[in-house]
Amino acid sequence: MGILNIFSLLFIGSAFIAQSNAGINRFLPMWCVDLHATPFLIAPYNSTKDAMQACVEFPSCIGFKKTSDSGYLLLHQLTGYVFNETCKDFYLWDKTGGKTFPNQANPYETVILFAIFLYGECPAGFDIEGSLCRGNIDIISEDRCYTFPSYMNPQHDGTSCYVLQKQTVITSWT
Incomplete structure (x- = not known):
């Protein structure tokens, strides 16, 4: 339970912001979570900013993963996640519009749910x-x-x- 409380503080307190023509998009670092997602088979991006901007332009993109010191791959088809205390490489696009629900298991479940159910x-x-x-x-x-x-x-x-x-x-x- 201690890891969940620590994760909650990290999760709520940080986000990366990307601009697009439609407005501002938040990408949340998933500090203690490995996402079960499929990488796009396209060349990697060289910075967090480039990966965020590219993700906003792909309708099925749900976030990105850091693959090296200066390499990032876009992700799609999220199915779930596992806790991993050492992981710091996944960033999830927050498409919740700020929605949360009183009985969700933890602070990031709504973000995960909206990424899994991207189209309906x-x-x-x-x-x-x-x-x-x-x-x-x-x-x-x-x-x-x-x-x-x-x-x-x-x-x-x-x-x-x-x-x-x-x-x-x-x-x-x-």
Whole structure:
């Protein structure tokens, strides 16, 4: 629990800002968190500022990762995260508009949720099926399915990955 309290102070107190034609965009350093995200297969950027500006221009970008002293790769398709006390290399684009919910597990869960559900009620590559989101095995493997946070109730039946819809998660936090 101590790491969560320390992380909360670091998380709330720092953000990197990028300008775009639509306004100001916040990128939050994820100091103690490794993000399960896919890097874009494009050349790395040479500075934090360049990576932020490039991310703002890509609709599916959710943030970026520092890969060397002066190298950054853009990220997309976030599925989840793990705590890692030594990690300082991930930056997540805050697309929450300042929203938080009283019963979310910790201060950054809303930022994670909005990055996973970038386009609507289901993660990228998933379709609405009843009250759930479904992604087939060609899009998301069983191993990757279980990297989604537990509050999304990830399940894999051998051919598809199922997770809760965004609004279902938000409702459980209110």
